[in-house]
Every structure is written in structure tokens, then in C-alpha cells.
Amino acid sequence: MELLTTNNVWMMICTALVFFMHLGFAFLEIGLTRQKNTINILFKNIFIITIGLLLYCIVGFNLMYPGFAEGSSGIFGFSGFGLSAPLTEAGALDLTYNSGYTYWTDFLFQGMFAATAATIVSGAVAERMKILPFLIFTIFYVGLVYPIAGSWKWGGGFLQQLETPFYDFAGSTLVHSVGGWAAVVAVCLLGARIGKFKNGKIQAIPGHNIPLATAGVLILWLGWFGFNGGSVLSADPGLTSLTLVTTCLAAAAGGVVASLVSTILYKNLDLTMFLNGILGGLVGITAGADQMSPTDAIIIGAIAGTIIVFAVSLIDKLKLDDPVGAIAVHLVCGIWGTLAVGLFGNLAGVDQFISQLIGVGSYAVFCITTSFIIIFTLKKTMGIRVSEKEELEGLDAHEHGMDAYPDFRLNEH
Template sequence: MELLTINNVWMMICTALVFFMHLGFAFLEIGLTRQKNTINILFKNMFIITIGLLLYCLVGFNLMYPGFESGDLGIFGFAGFGLDSPLTDAGTLDLAYNEGYTYWTDFLFQGMFAATAATIVSGAVAERMKIGPFMIFTIIYVGLIYPIAGSWKWGGGFLQTLETPFYDFAGSTLVHSVGGWAAVVAVCLLGPRIGKFKDGKPQAIPGHNIPLATAGVIILWLGWFGFNGGSVLSADPALTSLTLVTTCLAAASGGVVAALVSTLRYKNLDLTMFLNGILGGLVGITAGADQMSPTDAIIIGAVAGTIIVLAISLVDKLKLDDPVGAIAVHLVCGIWGTLAIGIFGNLAGGAQFVSQLIGIVSYAAICIVSSFLIIFIMKKTVGIRVSEREELEGLDAHEHGMDAYPDFRLNEH
């Protein structure tokens, strides 16, 4: 019982840290966008957290962990609506149903992960998507698509039952790429912000509060202690400590290398590249933080930092408008981190690499198809983009009737 208590307390601390990450996402997103859309972004982030938890309680948790039986295809299962207290044969509450933490702690920890996928999309579509369609997308994507996709690995589905099981420790693919693929689809269907491209060339649209964005990244880095540390699913001292070390080293390496590569490429010390490099390193190590040595983690982070700079440039060349760099950070570095499992660490090998590819393709398929159907149908029916006037004057005034900074509003047009 004492060990159960220790493990459970650690998991609850990690749950709180992952919850705290939502503040980091909000700070980062509003910091890298313009003042006139701040209320809109904060509203979306609060909606994602609240509706995400409710949906995960009602259907998501039991879609993600349906209890696949032997012989099932391992693609779709559902254990029923709502949450039920797990009971022992004697009819008493089974406190250690998962040999390390309670049922309730498991639900809450996993529920905090669920909302992250839509938060990633929020940043990519910032400043020009109608809030109503975004809310509808969030309900469907977080309520149904994320848990069904998650069941393929974490719920014991077909990717877990491959001869060499697909591996994703804390969600480089299951969380970050799931959000990243949807972000790509949404950005393509929305189109760029007014003024982003002039004569085919990308134009900088500076964020209004870079100090706030920096605070957001530091909060996210702190939250990753819970994101990856909690994914050990116990307070095992050796494995938890290693996981936190590899997580931090990859983040540090990603930031330094992104800043270096950006400086060599653009001849300026770009703080936003530095920040996204840190996040890219964190996303990259997330798939295998428990499997890597410190040296492996530094290499994975360094590659992620390089990828960030190149991927952001590629997104611009493709004339996709991603105000916060979500596609480069969460999708591209998520793919890299997932493939790195087959290259570095305890699971390195050809068979594992192939399994990682199968996992990446599987998640790309469900995320691209589902997000396209959801957003395309709304585009052709209710519309997904605000009017030109609303975009120029700001979503805060038109969709919320509020101003984030009423005492010193800047005239932004």
C-alpha cells in the first residue's frame, strides 16, 4: 500500500504538471500572434481544456482503453459510456487496478493528454478561423478521433500486437503528430492570413508579446517533466530519473542547435527559432525518453533543432501560414522522434524501424482523412474563415466584443 501511495502521488503531481502545460500553450500562442486576437486564442484554449475533459469522461477514456480481446482487429472498441469504479471480486474498490496508481488517477492523467491535440491545431489556425467551426472540430477530434487512434497503441490495439510492436513512450506520434496532421489539413483548407504572402514571398507578421511566448516555452518545458515523467506510470526512481534527464538534454540541445542553424542561415539571433528549437527537442525525445542514453538524447534534440529551422522554411515555401510553427514542431519533429526509436537507444534495429514507419503511416491516414472530412464539410456548409473585415480589425472585437488590453490598445490593421 505504501508503494501504491508513492506511485499514485507521483502520477497526480505529473497530472498537475501536464495541466499546467495548457497555460504554456496559451502564453506561447498569444505571444506569437497579434494583440487583436488574444481573447479569441484564450477562449479557444479554455474551451479545449474543459470540453476535452468532459468528452474524455463520457466517451474518450473507454474508446481509448476498450479492453481489446484476443482475435479482435484492434482498430475500434468501446467499453461503454462514462466512468465506473473498478471493483474487486469481493465488491470493494480496486485501488491498485493498474499495479501502480488508481483508476481515477489514470483517467485524469490520460485526460490531460487528450486536449493537447486540439491545442496544437489552435495555434496553426490562429487569427483567421471562425470560433464556432473550431469548437465543432475540437469536439469531434478530441472526443472521437484522438481516443480511437490512441487505442491502436496505448489501448492494446493492432500496433501494439505487431510482431515488433510500434513504440511511442509518451506521444511523439500519438499526441503531437495527431495534432500536427490535423494542423496541416486545417491550414491548407483555411489559406494564409491577409498580408502573409506578397508576390509569393512570405512576410513576417510579428507576435505582439515575445516575453510572454518565452514564458510559455519555459512553462511547457517544466510541464514536460510530467508529460514524460508521468508516462513511466510509476515513481520508479531509476527510470523516472533517466526520463527527466533525457527530456531536458534533448530540449537544451534542440534550442542551441536551432539558434545556431538559424543564425548561420539568416544571419540574426532569432529568439523564436530558439524557442521552437527547445520545443522541437522536447517533442523529438518524447517517443523514446525512457529508452535513450544522455548522448542519444542530445543527438535527437540536435537533429530536431536543425529540422525546426528547415521545416519552418519549407512551410513558408509551400505557402502555408502557421503563425506559431506548430507543424514544424509537433508534426515534423514528432515524426523524427518516432523514427529515432529504431535508430537510437535500447530498441534500435531494422524491425523496430519498420514498425515505427507503420505507426506513422497509420496515424497519418486516420488524422488526414478525418480532419479533412470534418473541416471540408464545415467549409462547404457554415464556412470556416472569418470575413476580411473581421480579420483586419481582429477576432476579439468581432467574435467576443472584448479587448485583451483595453487601456493601451494598439491600432492594428
């Protein structure tokens, strides 16, 4: 009982840290975008976490952990609506549910993860997507797509049933790439912001509050202690501490290397590239944080930091407008981190690498297809892009009738 209590307390702390990440996402997104769209971004982020928890309670948890029957395909299962905690014959909560935490803690920890996928999309579509279609997309993506995808690995589905099981410790693919693929589809269907590409040339649209974006990244890094540390699913001292060490080293390496590479290429010390390098390192280590040595973690983070610089440039060249770098960070580094499990650490090997490729491909097909169906349907029925006037004047005024800084206005175009 004492061990269960210790494990459960640690898992609840990690749950709180993952919840705190939503503040980090909000700060990062508003910091890297323009002042006139601040309320819009904050509204979306608040909606995502609130509706995400409700949907995960109603359908998501039991879609993600359906208890696949033996011999099933492991693709889709559903164990019923709502939450139903296991009880003893005396009617008390059954504490044999898991050695690491109770049923309620399990739900809440996993529920915090669920909302993150849509938050990734929120940043990528910032400043030009109508809010109602985005909210509808969130309901379907968080309520149905994410938990079904999650069941394939974490719920014991077909990727877990491979001869060499696909491995994703804390979600480089299951969380980050799931959001990243949808972000690509959304950005393609939306088009770029007005003024981003002029006469075939890329125009920088600076964010209005880089200090806030920096605070957001540091909050996200702190939250990753819960994101990865909690994915141990217990307070095991050896595994938990190793996981936190590899997480931090990858983040540090990602930031330093992204800063160096961007400075060499562009001859300026770009803080935003430094920040995205940190996030890239965090996303990259997430799939195998419990399997890596400190040296492995530094290498994985360093490669993620390098990838970030070139991915951001490639995305611009492809005329994809991603105001916060979400696609480069969450999708590209998510893929890298997932594949890295087959190249580094305790699981490295050809069979594991092939399983990782199967996992990456499976999620790509599913997430691209489902997100396209949802967003394309919304585009054809109600429209997903605000008018030119609304975009130029700001979504805060037109969609919310509010100003984030009513006593302090900047000249914005």
C-alpha cells in the first residue's frame, strides 16, 4: 500500500506538470504571433483542454484502452461510454487495478495528453482560421482520432502486437506526430497568411512578445518532467531519474546545436531558432527517453536541433505558413525521435527500426486521411478561412470583440 501511494502521488504530480504545459503552449503561441490575435489563440487553448477532458471522459479513455479481445485486429475497440472504476466486492475502489497508480489517476494523466495533439494544430493555423471550424475539428480529432490512434500502441493494439512491438515511450509519434500530421493538412487547406509570401519571396512576420514565447518554452521544458517522467507509470527511482536526465540533455543539446547551425547559416543569433531547437530535442527524445544513455540523448537532441533549422527553411520554401514552427518541431522531430529508438539505446536493431517505420507510416496514413476529411468537409460547408478584412484587422476584434492589451496598442499591419 505504501508503494502504491508513493507511485500514485508521483503520477498525480506528473499529471499537474502536463496540465501546466498548456500554459507553456499558450505563451509560446501568442508570443510568436501578432498582438491582434492574442485572445483568439488563448480562447482556442482554453477550449482544447476543457473540451478535451470532457471528451476523454465520455468516449476517449475507453476508445484508447478498450481491452482488445484476444485474436482481434487491434485496430478499433470501445469498452463503453463514461468512466467506470473497478470496485471491490465491498464497493471500495479496487487498488489492484495497477501497481503504479489508481484508475482515476490513470484517466487524468492520459487525459492531459489527449488535448496536446489539437494544441499543436492551433499554433500552425494561427492568425487566419475561423474559430468555429477549429473548435469543431478539435472535438473530432481529440474525441475520436487521437484515442483510436493511441489504442494501436498504448491500448495493446496491432502495433503493440507486432513480432517486434512498435515502441513509443511517451508520444513522439502518438502525441506529437498525430498533431503534426493534422497541422500539415490544415496549413495546406488554409493557405498562407496575407503578406507571408510576396513575389515568390518569404517575408518574416515577427511575433509580438518574444519574452513571453521564451517563458512558454521554459514552462514546456518543466512540463516535460511530467510528460516523460510520468510515462514511467510509477515512481521507480532508477528509471524515473534516468528518464529526466535524458530528457534534459536532449533539450539542451537541441537548443545549443540549433542555435549554432542557424548562426552559421544565417549569420545572426536567432532566439526563436534556439527555442525551437530545445523543443525539437524534447520531442525527439520522447519516444525513447527510458531506453537511452546520456550520450545517446545528447546525440538524438543534437540531430533534432539540426533538423529543426533545415525543416523550418524547407517548410517556408514549400510555401507552408506555420507561424510557430509546429510542423518542424512536432512532426519532423517526432518522426526522427521515433526512428531513433531503432538506432540508439537498449532497443537498437534492424527489427526494431522496421517496426518504428511501420508505426510512423501507419500514423501518417491514418492522421492525414482523418484530418483531411474533417477539415476539407468544414472548408466546403462553412469555410475555414477568415475574410481579408478580418485577418488584417485581427481576429480578436472580429471574432471575440475584445483586445488583449486595451491600453497598449502596437502599429500592426
